Amino acid sequence: MTKSYDAIIIGAGVIGACTAYEMAKKGLKTLSIDKLPEAGYGATSGSCAIIRTYYSAFETCAMAFEGWHYWKDWEGYIGAGVADDLIKYHDTGCLVIKTPHNNDLKNVCAVMDDIGCPYNDVDVADIPKHLHGADTRSFEPAKRPEDAGFGQATGGVVNGAVFFPRGGYVSDPKLSARNAQQAAVAAGGAFLFNTEVSEIRQKEGRVQGVTLSDGTKVDAPIVVNVAGPHSFVINDMAGVSEGMNIKTRALRHEVAHVPAPKGMNFERDGLVYSDSDIHTYVRPDVGNHLLIGSEDPACDPKEWVEDPDVFNTDFSDQWKIMVMRVAQRLPELGIPEHAKGVVALYDVSDDWMPIYDKSDLNGFYMAVGTSGNQFKNAPVAGKIMAAIIDACEAGHDHDADPLSFHLDYINKDISLGAFSRKRKINENSSFSVIG
Numbered sequence: 183m184t185k186s187y188d189a190i191i192i193g194a195g196v197i198g199a200c201t202a203y204e205m206a207k208k209g210l211k212t213l214s215i216d217k218l219p220e221a222g223y224g225a226t227s228g229s230c231a232i233i234r235t236y237y238s239a240f241e242t243c244a245m246a247f248e249g250w251h252y253w254k255d256w257e258g259y260i261g262a263g264v265a266d267d268l269i270k271y272h273d274t275g276c277l278v279i280k281t282p283h284n285n286d287l288k289n290v291c292a293v294m295d296d297i298g299c300p301y302n303d304v305d306v307a308d309i310p311k312h313l314h315g316a317d318t319r320s321f322e323p324a325k326r327p328e329d330a331g332f333g334q335a336t337g338g339v340v341n342g343a344v345f346f347p348r349g350g351y352v353s354d355p356k357l358s359a360r361n362a363q364q365a366a367v368a369a370g371g372a373f374l375f376n377t378e379v380s381e382i383r384q385k386e387g388r389v390q391g392v393t394l395s396d397g398t399k400v401d402a403p404i405v406v407n408v409a410g411p412h413s414f415v416i417n418d419m420a421g422v423s424e425g426m427n428i429k430t431r432a433l434r435h436e437v438a439h440v441p442a443p444k445g446m447n448f449e450r451d452g453l454v455y456s457d458s459d460i461h462t463y464v465r466p467d468v469g470n471h472l473l474i475g476s477e478d479p480a481c482d483p484k485e486w487v488e489d490p491d492v493f494n495t496d497f498s499d500q501w502k503i504m505v506m507r508v509a510q511r512l513p514e515l516g517i518p519e520h521a522k523g524v525v526a527l528y529d530v531s532d533d534w535m536p537i538y539d540k541s542d543l544n545g546f547y548m549a550v551g552t553s554g555n556q557f558k559n560a561p562v563a564g565k566i567m568a569a570i571i572d573a574c575e576a577g578h579d580h581d582a583d584p585l586s587f588h589l590d591y592i593n594k595d596i597s598l599g600a601f602s603r604k605r606k607i608n609e610n611s612s613f614s615v616i617g
């Protein structure tokens with residue numbers, strides 16, 4: 183193995199693999215290092231892999247709409263050099279319930295108008311046409327089973343919904359990372375698995391490379407942290423956390439995998455569904471199942487994890503609470519005796535928006551803080567990271583003069599200052615997985 187590269191990428195999840203692909207396409211000799219056995223084995227494999235365009239900020243909505251085009255033409259993005267089957271993207275569209283939490287989606291729809299992303303208003307009476315069997319009564323505010331009135335409607339119906347046709351899901355998120363890894367290899371990138379980075383070496387304010395846990399040293403003038411829930415560990419290792427206004431932490435999350443209600447072919451007819459009246463989101467899954475995740479209501483305690491290598495992978499009460507909340511909307515949904523699904527970690531930033539940025543250490547970059555909502559943006563994030571690295575290595579001061587990035591498909595420019603580690607907290611954020 184050559185011990186010297188143009189760039190080292192720590193992490194081979196979907197964002198790490200796409201970043202490696204974009205850098206390799208630019209002619210850099212890259213080495214991706216991951217302590218797990220295969221690409222996408224970490225948080226990526228636990229992802230619900232929902233592709234949607236609604237977020238709380240212009241930049242995140244625009245990036246997600248741009249990202250949708252990559253999933254729609256995954257083959258065009260990945261190219262011909264991939265041995266495995268390619269992922270299948272299910273373009274179901276997304277139905278989002280209007281609630282006071284999302285200001286009846288008025289701000290989101292204004293951004294959609296701005297970026298040219300289509301959507302349709304859905305009257306409350308028409309919600310069951312999209313989500314068969316839906317009970318449209320309101321259940322706000324969110325409660326826990328021990329609270330009085332849990333599961334009981336609180337009066338009136340929800341305010342309607344918005345259907346976003348540009349959205350859907352990928353049923354095999356791990357394969358998407360593997361596709362991107364193989365594309366990176368075809369472009370000249372190298373990957374090293376079952377290998378842990380234990381030190382970021384530096385000299386006179388510039389990164390020199392990494393040391394592996396077996397003591398091997400690998401040199402490179404560029405190192406990129408795409409370590410998912412371990413992002414803060416790697417940033418601490420590099421000594422760059424102090425210089426960040428926005429920090430990242432690992433948060434434990436459960437996803438439930440349950441059979442669709444009787445008589446409902448959700449795998450065939452279902453769609454991505456987000457409902458902040460019952461504080462859950464749903465998407466179809468193989469075998470006519472529903473995947474259910476939480477939209478993080480204030481009444482549910484958050485399980486921050488201090489050591490991302492050690493966390494409880496058993497299901498807790500949270501699993502059943504999420505399924506019961508969805509059963510408020512879909513009364514025919516059964517609540518299985520045995521919990522199935524995923525327990526995984528989000529890499530959450532202080533305002534639940536990602537950090538795609540340089541650091542205070544020259545040559546050290548980061549794509550972190552993906553907050554349970556950046557799978558969909560992996561190809562665009564890869565391009566953004568390659569652009570930031572290109573500009574900074576050429577001497578541009580991205581902190582003082584944040585780069586503007588052109589989104590080719592939607593023909594819009596975004597300021598990458600929105601993803602800076604030094605930004606102020608985005609107070610308009612949902613401070614949840616919605617971003």
Ligand SMILES: Cc1cc2nc3c(=O)[nH]c(=O)nc-3n(C[C@H](O)[C@H](O)[C@H](O)COP(=O)(O)OP(=O)(O)OC[C@H]3O[C@@H](n4cnc5c(N)ncnc54)[C@H](O)[C@@H]3O)c2cc1C
Pocket residue numbers: 192193194195196197198199215216217218222223224225226227228229230231232233377378379380408409410411412435436437524526527528549552553554555556557558559
């Ligand atoms: C339960 C869940 C549901 C989600 N649902 C969605 C969704 O529906 N839509 C959406 O857009 N996003 C979703 N996300 C978020 C999305 O999956 C992540 O943002 C994305 O997968 C992150 O990819 P990544 O490449 O940055 O990190 P990861 O996939 O976490 O990869 C990081 C890699 O770094 C490696 N690593 C860490 N430390 C070291 C070290 N010291 N040395 C070597 N390797 C190291 C790890 O082994 C790991 O493989 C979800 C996430 C979770 C957990």
